[in-house]
Amino acid sequence: MKQYITLTIDGAQVRAVKGTSVLDAAIEYGICIPHLCHVPNLSDIGACRLCIVEHFKDGRSKVTTSCTLNVQEGMVILSNSEKIRKLRRNIAELLVAQAPNSRAIQDVAVRCGVKEVRYPFKNSDCVLCGRCVRVCTEMWGARALGFVGRGKERHVDFPLGVREEFCKHCGSCNMLCPMTITPCKGPMKTGEEYLCGKCESQLMITENRPDSCVWCELGKNFQCARYTQ
Amino acid sequence: MSTATLESILEGRRSQPQQLIEVLQDVQESYGYVPEDAMRSVSKNLGVPLMEVYRIANFYKTFSLKPRGKNVITICMGTACHVRGAHLLLDQVLGQLGLVPGATTEDGQFTVERVNCLGACALGPVVVHNGDYHHHMTPNKLRKLIASIRSTSMEEIAHA
Numbered sequence: 001m002k003q004y005i006t007l008t009i010d011g012a013q014v015r016a017v018k019g020t021s022v023l024d025a026a027i028e029y030g031i032c033i034p035h036l037c038h039v040p041n042l043s044d045i046g047a048c049r050l051c052i053v054e055h056f057k058d059g060r061s062k063v064t065t066s067c068t069l070n071v072q073e074g075m076v077i078l079s080n081s082e083k084i085r086k087l088r089r090n091i092a093e094l095l096v097a098q099a100p101n102s103r104a105i106q107d108v109a110v111r112c113g114v115k116e117v118r119y120p121f122k123n124s125d126c127v128l129c130g131r132c133v134r135v136c137t138e139m140w141g142a143r144a145l146g147f148v149g150r151g152k153e154r155h156v157d158f159p160l161g162v163r164e165e166f167c168k169h170c171g172s173c174n175m176l177c178p179m180t181i182t183p184c185k186g187p188m189k190t191g192e193e194y195l196c197g198k199c200e201s202q203l204m205i206t207e208n209r210p211d212s213c214v215w216c217e218l219g220k221n222f223q224c225a226r227y228t229q
Numbered sequence: 230m231s232t233a234t235l236e237s238i239l240e241g242r243r244s245q246p247q248q249l250i251e252v253l254q255d256v257q258e259s260y261g262y263v264p265e266d267a268m269r270s271v272s273k274n275l276g277v278p279l280m281e282v283y284r285i286a287n288f289y290k291t292f293s294l295k296p297r298g299k300n301v302i303t304i305c306m307g308t309a310c311h312v313r314g315a316h317l318l319l320d321q322v323l324g325q326l327g328l329v330p331g332a333t334t335e336d337g338q339f340t341v342e343r344v345n346c347l348g349a350c351a352l353g354p355v356v357v358h359n360g361d362y363h364h365h366m367t368p369n370k371l372r373k374l375i376a377s378i379r380s381t382s383m384e385e386i387a388h389a
Contacts, residue, residue: 146280148287159279160265 007075010211022066022077023051027225032213033079034088034111036095036104037129038067039176040225042138047130049091050108054078063087080211088112096195098122104178106195107218110202113210114195125179126156132173142166145173178222234259235267239274246277249285253292262293290344298333298340300378303357307346310353314367318354319343321368325375338382339375 003018009026016025021044026033036048046065053066056076066079078084092112095105097119105127109117128147133156136145144167148157158164174180205214213219219227238255242248252275256267263286272279286292304310304319319341323329326339333340349355352364356371363374 143278143280146284148284150288157283159283160268164279 005071005073007071007073007077009077010079016071018071020071022053022055022069022071022075024225025071026066026077026079027213030213030226031079031211032111033066034092034108035067035225036108036127036178037131038225039131039135039223040228042131042134044068045130045134047128048095050088050095050112052084052087052091054081054084085113085210089114093117093119095127098124099127099179101125102127102179104218104222107202107216107222110195110200111206111216111218113203113206115203117195127178128154128156129178130156131176131178132156135172135176139172140168140170142168142170176223235270239271243274244276246275249275249277249282250289253282253286257292261297262295264296296333296337298338299382300338301340301342301357301359302375303342303344303347305345305347305349305353305355305357306343307350307353309350310346310355313354315354317368318356318366318371321371322375325372338379 004015005018006013006015007022007025008014009022009029009031012029012031014025014029016028023033023035023038023044024040033051033053035051037046038044038051044065044067046068049065051066052063053069054061054077055064055069056062056078061078061083063084066077089112092105092109092114096109096114096117099105100117100121100123130147133145133147136142144158144164145156146159147154149155158167202214202216202218205212213226215226216224218224235256238252238259242252249271252271253263256263256271260267268282268286269279271277272282286294302322304315304322306315306319319330322341326334326341328334328339328341330341330343344357347355347357347362349362349364352362354366356363356366356374358374358378363370366374
């Protein structure tokens with residue numbers, strides 16, 4: 001039998017199944033906590049840090065990723081305080097700077113209120129969100145992909161650097177990768193990186209109603225947990 | 230360098246995934262590096278996915294994926310060694326052998342590596358040659374060390 005508990009997210013009483021994450025509970029109630037590395041039915045690793053929330057406990061607040069935070073009875077969560085918005089904007093900026101060519105990441109960034117990016121563009125094609133690695137390991141049990149190296153050398157690679165025979169070309173890794181979503185029309189060539197501003201309606205919604213799920217296009221393309229439920 | 234074969238390394242440890250790092254360490258010790266075939270064989274015999282073996286071999290600095298030279302010269306670049314001139318030693322040995330850190334000379338004799346700290350700061354700068362610690366090194370002493378290694382290896386070749 002499912003056990004339910006009650007917690008408070010942004011002032012709203014939320015009933016959630018015991019054992020789920022705060023992020024899942026919030027999404028179910030239409031509270032949009034922006035997220036990138038979270039995929040429904042896969043384990044959460046808190047890689048992108050976008051889903052940070054404030055967790056109040058004993059009069060102190062602690063900032064944690066909501067995807068790795070399990071619901072507890074009587075929890076008090078703030079997902080859209082001034083502090084969180086500021087931190088989240090900064091994280092989104094760093095993600096855009098790392099991989100400016102991704103439509104998905106640009107959209108998430110706009111959703112987080114990013115108007116300009118203050119960091120130098122890295123033009124890498126991976127933000128190490130681990131979606132591909134997790135889908136390959138957990139959903140298919142294939143382990144044809146994985147993280148290799150550590151520190152700044154960490155990257156996703158095939159074992160021994162070549163695609164193994166046991167990779168069945170299922171394409172799940174490509175499907176989930178934030179880089180493979182059709183990019184914006186706005187140019188993102190080296191040296192000309194900027195937010196193209198096509199998502200300004202998103203930005204307006206973000207400013208007016210920062211905590212509501214807007215059923216954004218991003219979610220549809222990017223398999224937001226809400227769309228796949 | 231011992232010459233245990235892969236068979237003997239794996240003996241008694243098959244189907245024990247928790248033995249992975251120990252097995253890789255033994256492979257590293259007997260081959261001087263972790264060859265691709267060994268990784269495949271270890272993966273099959275221990276029941277660990279190849280990805281995991283590769284990831285671990287890549288993660289730890291102990292494991293080298295490229296063949297290493299007969300003489301591995303490790304130079305400590307820790308803080309204490311650095312202030313006492315470890316970078317001079319590194320420049321010296323790299324210049325003399327014409328290498329970059331981590332590379333091996335073409336004749337397979339020398340590999341030069343840098344390490345962040347050996348924990349022997351009082352003895353710094355420290356240079357390790359195949360496990361032998363040489364303390365209070367100076368560029369001059371290092372030059373002599375390399376010359377003596379060279380002459381011994383020449384003798385070995387002459388004897389063989």
